[in-house]
Amino acid sequence: MALNPKKNNVSKIVSDYLCNSCGACYAVCKQGAIKYHETIGGYLFPKVDGKKCIFCGLCYEVCPGIHFNKCMVSQMSDNPFVGKILSCYVGRASNKEIFNNSQSGGIVTAFLIYLLKTRQISAAIVATMQTNISPRGQVTIATSVEELIKSQKSKYIPIPMLSVINQVKKFEKPVAFVGLPCHMHGLNNLFDFDPELKSKILIKIGLVCDRVLTNAAVDFLGQSATNLPIKNLIFRDKQCPNYPGNPVIIAENGDKIILNASLRMAIKNFFTPVRCRLCFDKLNIFSDVTLGDPHGLEGINRKLGESMIMIRTKTGHNIFDAILDDEAIAVRQIDYQNAITGQHINDKKIQWISYIEAWKQLERQNPNFFKLLKINFSPILNNKKYLRDLSYSLALDNFNSREELLNYVRMALKRKKKLSLFCFPLHLIKRFVKFFLTVLWYPQKNSGRDNAN
Ligand SMILES: Cc1cc2nc3c(=O)[nH]c(=O)nc-3n(C[C@H](O)[C@H](O)[C@H](O)COP(=O)(O)OP(=O)(O)OC[C@H]3O[C@@H](n4cnc5c(N)ncnc54)[C@H](O)[C@@H]3O)c2cc1C
Ligand code: SF4
Ligand code: SF4
Ligand code: SF4
Structure with a gap:
C-alpha cells in the first residue's frame, strides 16, 4: 500500500515567526499533536509533538499566518485596509454596570448579553484573564451574564x-465569536475545511487591532509595579482615573497599583510580535461588526469613553437594529470616513508596505495574501527603521532568560529618558523657530507679496 506523502505541519511557520497565536491549528489537529508554549520573548507558539504528528498537513492549510484560503479570498475587498462598511456609529451600552466596567463603550458586551438573553445564542467565545500568579490570557466559553461581564476589557x-x-x-x-482580525482569518480558513462550523457561529464580533504585546510585557508591567508576584493585570482601566485609562496591577497580597499610562505606550515597541508588524487588517474586515475606540471622533464622552461601531454585513446590521430597538445601546451615526481617519489607516498602509519590503529583504517566507492585496509597492527611501523593528522582534527569543530581556528593556527605557531630557531644550528651540517662521515671518512675507500684486 502506498503511503501518503508527508505534508507540512506548522513548525516552519512558527520558526519563521509568522504565527499569530490564533489557535486554528490546535483546533484542526485530530491527533492532539499541538500544544502551546511560551518562549523567552513571551511569544505564545504552538509546538508539534513529532511522535504524534502524522503529517496530514491540515494545521498548515488552515494557518492564517501564511494562508488566506477560499472563504477569505472570495470576501476580499478592493480596499483591504478598510473593507466593506454598511454604516458607522459611536455610542455606549445603556446599562450602567456594563458601560462602567467596559474598555470603551461596552457595546461588545451589550451585544452578547442581548443575544444570550433573547436566546439567539447558547454561548459566547470571549477572552478573560487567568487570575493566578503570573496572569495570562485565556479563552472562555461564556454562558451567563456574569461570565460576560467578567470578560470585559481588552487584553493586549x-x-x-x-x-x-x-x-x-x-x-x-x-x-x-469575539476576536481580533487574525482570529477572524483563522476562523474563515477553518470554515473551508469544516462547513458545519459556519452554521454554528451566529455573529463574528471583531475588535480593531493594531498589535498585541508578547506575554513578557505582562511580567514587565508587573515588576514595574511591585516586588511581589502579581495575580492580575488590567491593561487599561478607564475608572483609573478616566478614559482611556491606566494599567492596574493586583499584587499577590491584594494591593492595587496604578501605573502611568505612558509606561504602557513606552514599552509597546519592545514587545511587539513580528507577525503584528506584517498585519494589514487593523479594522477587522472579515467580521460582521467591528468595534474600536472612538479615536479622532468629535463629541466623545472624555471621562468614560465610547465605542466606535462599523456594521459590515447584513447579519451585523439586523442584530444591531434589534439591539437598538431593545434600547440596550445608545448610539449616533457618524461619517465612516471620520472613523477611518481617526484610526490612521493611511499611516497603517504606509507602515505595512514598509514592513513587507523589509521582510522581503530578510528573505523570509511570504504569506500568500501579500499578493492578494494587490498593492502597488513603491520603493521605500529609508527602510532602516522597519528592518530594525523586525530584527528586534525576531531577536526577542535570543535572550538567555526572561529576566535578561526585562533588564534590557529597563535599561533601554532609562537611556531613552535621559536622551529625551537632553534633547528637550533642542526640541523647544526647534518649536520656537517653527512658530517664528509660520506665525510671524511667513505672513509678513506673504502680505508683502499681496501688496506688491
Ligand atoms: C489586542 C487589542 C488591540 C486593540 N487595538 C485597538 C486599536 O488599535 N484601536 C482601537 O480603536 N481599538 C483597539 N482595540 C479595541 C478596543 O480596545 C475595545 O476592545 C473595543 O473598543 C471594544 O470595547 P467595548 O467597551 O465595546 O468592549 P467590552 O465590553 O469591554 O468587551 C471587550 C471584549 O473584548 C474581548 N477581548 C479582549 N481582549 C481580547 C483578545 N486579546 N482577543 C480576543 N478578544 C478579546 C473580550 O472577550 C470582551 O468580549 C483593541 C483591542 C484588543 C483586544
Ligand atoms: S500535520 Fe496533521 S497531525 Fe501533524 S500537527 Fe498538523 S494537523 Fe496534527
Ligand atoms: S497562526 Fe494560528 S494556525 Fe498558524 S501556527 Fe499560529 S496558532 Fe497555529
Ligand atoms: S496586529 Fe494582526 S496579527 Fe497582531 S494581534 Fe492584531 S490582528 Fe493579530
Missing part, C-alpha cells in the same frame, strides 16, 4: 481564541 496579549472552537458543536443554538 496573544490568546488562541480558536483553540476551543470545536466545542461550539455541542451547543443546541449557535454562538457569538
Whole structure:
C-alpha cells in the first residue's frame, strides 16, 4: 500500500515567526499533536509533538499566518485596509454596570448579553484573564451574564481564541465569536475545511487591532509595579482615573497599583510580535461588526469613553437594529470616513508596505495574501527603521532568560529618558523657530507679496 506523502505541519511557520497565536491549528489537529508554549520573548507558539504528528498537513492549510484560503479570498475587498462598511456609529451600552466596567463603550458586551438573553445564542467565545500568579490570557466559553461581564476589557496579549472552537458543536443554538482580525482569518480558513462550523457561529464580533504585546510585557508591567508576584493585570482601566485609562496591577497580597499610562505606550515597541508588524487588517474586515475606540471622533464622552461601531454585513446590521430597538445601546451615526481617519489607516498602509519590503529583504517566507492585496509597492527611501523593528522582534527569543530581556528593556527605557531630557531644550528651540517662521515671518512675507500684486 502506498503511503501518503508527508505534508507540512506548522513548525516552519512558527520558526519563521509568522504565527499569530490564533489557535486554528490546535483546533484542526485530530491527533492532539499541538500544544502551546511560551518562549523567552513571551511569544505564545504552538509546538508539534513529532511522535504524534502524522503529517496530514491540515494545521498548515488552515494557518492564517501564511494562508488566506477560499472563504477569505472570495470576501476580499478592493480596499483591504478598510473593507466593506454598511454604516458607522459611536455610542455606549445603556446599562450602567456594563458601560462602567467596559474598555470603551461596552457595546461588545451589550451585544452578547442581548443575544444570550433573547436566546439567539447558547454561548459566547470571549477572552478573560487567568487570575493566578503570573496572569495570562485565556479563552472562555461564556454562558451567563456574569461570565460576560467578567470578560470585559481588552487584553493586549496573544490568546488562541480558536483553540476551543470545536466545542461550539455541542451547543443546541449557535454562538457569538469575539476576536481580533487574525482570529477572524483563522476562523474563515477553518470554515473551508469544516462547513458545519459556519452554521454554528451566529455573529463574528471583531475588535480593531493594531498589535498585541508578547506575554513578557505582562511580567514587565508587573515588576514595574511591585516586588511581589502579581495575580492580575488590567491593561487599561478607564475608572483609573478616566478614559482611556491606566494599567492596574493586583499584587499577590491584594494591593492595587496604578501605573502611568505612558509606561504602557513606552514599552509597546519592545514587545511587539513580528507577525503584528506584517498585519494589514487593523479594522477587522472579515467580521460582521467591528468595534474600536472612538479615536479622532468629535463629541466623545472624555471621562468614560465610547465605542466606535462599523456594521459590515447584513447579519451585523439586523442584530444591531434589534439591539437598538431593545434600547440596550445608545448610539449616533457618524461619517465612516471620520472613523477611518481617526484610526490612521493611511499611516497603517504606509507602515505595512514598509514592513513587507523589509521582510522581503530578510528573505523570509511570504504569506500568500501579500499578493492578494494587490498593492502597488513603491520603493521605500529609508527602510532602516522597519528592518530594525523586525530584527528586534525576531531577536526577542535570543535572550538567555526572561529576566535578561526585562533588564534590557529597563535599561533601554532609562537611556531613552535621559536622551529625551537632553534633547528637550533642542526640541523647544526647534518649536520656537517653527512658530517664528509660520506665525510671524511667513505672513509678513506673504502680505508683502499681496501688496506688491
Ligand atoms: C489586542 C487589542 C488591540 C486593540 N487595538 C485597538 C486599536 O488599535 N484601536 C482601537 O480603536 N481599538 C483597539 N482595540 C479595541 C478596543 O480596545 C475595545 O476592545 C473595543 O473598543 C471594544 O470595547 P467595548 O467597551 O465595546 O468592549 P467590552 O465590553 O469591554 O468587551 C471587550 C471584549 O473584548 C474581548 N477581548 C479582549 N481582549 C481580547 C483578545 N486579546 N482577543 C480576543 N478578544 C478579546 C473580550 O472577550 C470582551 O468580549 C483593541 C483591542 C484588543 C483586544
Ligand atoms: S500535520 Fe496533521 S497531525 Fe501533524 S500537527 Fe498538523 S494537523 Fe496534527
Ligand atoms: S497562526 Fe494560528 S494556525 Fe498558524 S501556527 Fe499560529 S496558532 Fe497555529
Ligand atoms: S496586529 Fe494582526 S496579527 Fe497582531 S494581534 Fe492584531 S490582528 Fe493579530
